[in-house]
Amino acid sequence: MASFRIAGDQHLKGEISPQGAKNEALQILCAVLLTDQPVTIHNIPDIRDVNKLIELLGDLGVQVKQLSPSSYRFQADQVDISILDTADYREKASALRGSVMLLGPMLGRFKTGRIPRPGGDKIGRRRLDTHFLGFEKLGAKFNFDSDESGMYHVDASHLKGTYMLLDEASVTGTANVVMAAVLAEGTTTIYNAACEPYLQQLCSMLNRMGAKISGISSNLLTIEGVDKLGGTDHTMLPDMIEIGSFIGLAAMTQSEITIKNCQIPQLGIIPDVFKRLGIKMEFRGDDIFVPAQEHYQIESFLDGGMMTVSDAPWPGFTPDLLSIVLVTAIQAQGTLLVHQKMFESRLFFVDKLIEMGAQMILCDPHRATVIGLNRQQQLKGIRMSSPDIRAGVALLIAALSAKGESIIDNIEQIDRGYQNIDGRLNAIGAKIERL
Numbered sequence: 001m002a003s004f005r006i007a008g009d010q011h012l013k014g015e016i017s018p019q020g021a022k023n024e025a026l027q028i029l030c031a032v033l034l035t036d037q038p039v040t041i042h043n044i045p046d047i048r049d050v051n052k053l054i055e056l057l058g059d060l061g062v063q064v065k066q067l068s069p070s071s072y073r074f075q076a077d078q079v080d081i082s083i084l085d086t087a088d089y090r091e092k093a094s095a096l097r098g099s100v101m102l103l104g105p106m107l108g109r110f111k112t113g114r115i116p117r118p119g120g121d122k123i124g125r126r127r128l129d130t131h132f133l134g135f136e137k138l139g140a141k142f143n144f145d146s147d148e149s150g151m152y153h154v155d156a157s158h159l160k161g162t163y164m165l166l167d168e169a170s171v172t173g174t175a176n177v178v179m180a181a182v183l184a185e186g187t188t189t190i191y192n193a194a195c196e197p198y199l200q201q202l203c204s205m206l207n208r209m210g211a212k213i214s215g216i217s218s219n220l221l222t223i224e225g226v227d228k229l230g231g232t233d234h235t236m237l238p239d240m241i242e243i244g245s246f247i248g249l250a251a252m253t254q255s256e257i258t259i260k261n262c263q264i265p266q267l268g269i270i271p272d273v274f275k276r277l278g279i280k281m282e283f284r285g286d287d288i289f290v291p292a293q294e295h296y297q298i299e300s301f302l303d304g305g306m307m308t309v310s311d312a313p314w315p316g317f318t319p320d321l322l323s324i325v326l327v328t329a330i331q332a333q334g335t336l337l338v339h340q341k342m343f344e345s346r347l348f349f350v351d352k353l354i355e356m357g358a359q360m361i362l363c364d365p366h367r368a369t370v371i372g373l374n375r376q377q378q379l380k381g382i383r384m385s386s387p388d389i390r391a392g393v394a395l396l397i398a399a400l401s402a403k404g405e406s407i408i409d410n411i412e413q414i415d416r417g418y419q420n421i422d423g424r425l426n427a428i429g430a431k432i433e434r435l
């Protein structure tokens with residue numbers, strides 16, 4: 001188990017470039033299974049979850065060639081689906097959440113798919129009903145081995161397009177069903193589809209491969225099935241969760257940071273939510289400049305009510321940034337209610353922030369209130385452990401702003417989704433040591 005030792009009270013200054021998006025990469029990499037032609041992908045982040053998925057594709061027989069540190073060419077012309085029954089596949093696929101999206105392409109192209117219960121953050125119940133209900137609507141049979149192997153199976157001799165209303169706008173669920181439906185016979189209509197930028201990117205890439213998807217960026221997708229898909233080139237968007245994390249970090253640590261090449265139009269409501277915390281930022285072309293700010297005041301609602309930030313399916317605010325918003329409010333002026341509607345175990349890390357000196361109340365598993373310190377008092381460094389990827393980075397931000405030294409254990413959670421975060425932050429003035 002690796003750790004970070006972090007020197008507190010650091011003000012950073014400089015430019016930082018966001019990595020390619022983790023959650024887009026996981027969808028896009030799974031899609032290479034849909035064709036026997038070469039698919040070249042650029043701006044792939046060098047992070048644990050993505051590297052594990054690339055390894056898994058290689059195990060399945062996909063030819064993988066690294067062209068540069070962040071570009072790879074894949075060719076799935078010799079896939080061996082017997083690998084799906086091996087203990088090695090089971091172990092590797094269960095290590096990350098994104099592997100669940102291997103199912104849709106496998107079902108579409110090879111008429112069968114297997115996946116163990118997927119890993120990812122332990123942030124509450126993470127059901128997969130949407131995925132399997134969608135596959136069943138397309139005509140697949142679904143089975144779950146309730147023995148210790150815990151494998152999910154989907155099989156279909158023939159997939160047939162249909163209308164479906166998803167039971168929830170699940171991100172990976174929508175990606176999975178889309179990837180099966182592109183090779184089904186006839187037309188599939190998916191209502192209540194998730195429509196976040198990464199899904200838009202996936203659908204556009206599939207269209208470049210020969211799929212016929214319309215309604216991209218809405219919650220109503222229409223997919224005319226085709227017999228075969230071909231190769232393409234694709235470039236990943238910058239990671240919007242990293243961009244939000246850097247905005248929060250700049251505010252908490254009174255740092256002046258320019259976040260480069262953000263593809264601002266793709267960030268949706270994210271910059272506005274940070275602005276409502278009182279954080280100033282300037283859009284300079286496609287860069288976001290966040291000045292060093294001593295004070296930032298949380299707005300109230302127009303009726304004078306306490307500001308609340310809550311998550312919702314896109315174009316609502318992503319749940320993956322709520323932990324960052326929560327930590328950023330610690331040094332603001334004013335009071336904030338953070339309401340995490342989607343996940344039920346993602347706010348428990350506030351006990352560590354309280355131990356550091358934050359004024360916070362965990363109201364229930366879904367809601368926490370932050371009473372901003374307005375720099376009247378500094379957090380103090382402590383030893384803590386990272387419970388999940390986003391809480392891990394929230395703790396890192398708290399530690400950089402604190403008085404004295406902190407240690408964060410279990411940083412594998414952070415490495416799952418943030419590329420060389422210590423090296424990149426040290427380059428603009430942080431003092432983070434990897435132990």
Ligand SMILES: CC(=O)N[C@H]1[C@@H](OP(=O)(O)OP(=O)(O)OC[C@H]2O[C@@H](n3ccc(=O)[nH]c3=O)[C@H](O)[C@@H]2O)O[C@H](CO)[C@@H](O)[C@@H]1O
Nearest residue numbers: 023026097098125126168169170171172173313319320342
């Ligand atoms: C690998 C990957 O891409 N992971 C992301 C993906 O996970 P993932 O695709 O697993 O998450 P889902 O979109 O399926 O659902 C997230 C949670 O929200 C709940 N829910 C979802 C939709 C809805 O309309 N109502 C509702 O309550 C679900 O029950 C679940 O608890 O999307 C989540 C939601 O943006 C992000 O936190 C994850 O980082």
Ligand SMILES: C=C(OP(=O)(O)O)C(=O)O
Nearest residue numbers: 097098120121320389390
């Ligand atoms: C919850 C997240 O990831 P995963 O779905 O991979 O667990 C996340 O990226 O914040």
